[in-house]
Amino acid sequence: MKMTFRWFGTGFDSVSLSQIRQIPGVKGVITTLYDSVPGEAWADEKVKTLKAEAESHGLEISGIESVNIHDDIKMGNGRRDEYIENYIKTLEVLGKNDIRLVCYNFMPVFDWTRSELARVCEDGSTVLAYSSKAVDSIKPEEMFDSIDKDSNGFVLPGWEPERMAKVKELFDLYKGMTNEKLFENLVYFLKAIMPVCDKYDIDMAIHPDDPAWPVFGLPRIITCKENVVRMLKAVDNPHNGLTFCTGSYGTNRKNDLCEMIKAATGRIHFAHVRNLRFNTAIDDPVQDFQESAHLSSEGSFDMFKIIRTLYETGFDGVIRPDHGRMIWGEKAMPGYGLYDRALGACYLQGLWEACEKTIDRSGVKLYR
Numbered sequence: 001m002k003m004t005f006r007w008f009g010t011g012f013d014s015v016s017l018s019q020i021r022q023i024p025g026v027k028g029v030i031t032t033l034y035d036s037v038p039g040e041a042w043a044d045e046k047v048k049t050l051k052a053e054a055e056s057h058g059l060e061i062s063g064i065e066s067v068n069i070h071d072d073i074k075m076g077n078g079r080r081d082e083y084i085e086n087y088i089k090t091l092e093v094l095g096k097n098d099i100r101l102v103c104y105n106f107m108p109v110f111d112w113t114r115s116e117l118a119r120v121c122e123d124g125s126t127v128l129a130y131s132s133k134a135v136d137s138i139k140p141e142e143m144f145d146s147i148d149k150d151s152n153g154f155v156l157p158g159w160e161p162e163r164m165a166k167v168k169e170l171f172d173l174y175k176g177m178t179n180e181k182l183f184e185n186l187v188y189f190l191k192a193i194m195p196v197c198d199k200y201d202i203d204m205a206i207h208p209d210d211p212a213w214p215v216f217g218l219p220r221i222i223t224c225k226e227n228v229v230r231m232l233k234a235v236d237n238p239h240n241g242l243t244f245c246t247g248s249y250g251t252n253r254k255n256d257l258c259e260m261i262k263a264a265t266g267r268i269h270f271a272h273v274r275n276l277r278f279n280t281a282i283d284d285p286v287q288d289f290q291e292s293a294h295l296s297s298e299g300s301f302d303m304f305k306i307i308r309t310l311y312e313t314g315f316d317g318v319i320r321p322d323h324g325r326m327i328w329g330e331k332a333m334p335g336y337g338l339y340d341r342a343l344g345a346c347y348l349q350g351l352w353e354a355c356e357k358t359i360d361r362s363g364v365k366l367y368r
Contacts, residue, residue, distance in 0.1 A: 017057035028062030039070035041089035063101030076185040095200025117334040129290035154333040197239040203269035211251035245272035274322035275299030294344035
């Protein structure tokens, strides 16, 4: 297991590489060219500069999150093949620079949806939260203003102003899009890029839809075990795999996270591990949840069981703490402050060490 930390790059992130380097056990960063535009081919020089900056602080680039996918690819029309070719060129650049993990998503319009970015907790910390009642009562084109006011002045991934300015246009473009058609377009994309992934040993790790159900009537396809297994079988290549994000799959309480891990054994290339706390009953028509500290006791997930299942199924890939609380007066991109994620990184490594010292890969206890 390789513990990493997400970093958005100099000028885009309140957290510095020097700070990340001081988190125990963290040897690499998950980053991106944050000012890149979906559909463009990344320049080798920019990737080399980004890599050199990380390495100058004793860190490697363990993966890219994300190389964003142009809407023409998701919709399966327009200049799809041209944009896929640019994506392949980007993968070639990454491969030549020894970067062999790419996290991406295939969500229409919104990369993720929350109704609040700074819900105040009992201890005074603030967290990202979701209320279906709040989301259902707002127009899609009004979502950006709602999100932007709590962004602390940061540009949020998937909520870039220039993209949100075209929300109505994007909804028109996706009008009539079905789950089945979106799935077909994903398979088309994956089959096209697998040869370059094979050549450079690049693992593509699709991120689940967040939350794991339709929002504003938009289709969602990476939401549950059945859909994940279908996607893995449709493009049965070891480089076609998952980002296993507990906080995204876990939004839908019908999902058994540990059973999903078992179903995707050998195809989980990247793990985002975080906790959620649900504030409404599972059968309540209004779903309300908030993100929490990583500890099992702070949320609704059994974090040790999740880590143990990853360990027992042979996962040995890249992992990072995911969204953290805003604590100790920090002002940062919501969900991406330094302090709580650093605590999460240490907690997750403690759980992993407990697995290493008590269970071998076949599930046999080593000692009590």
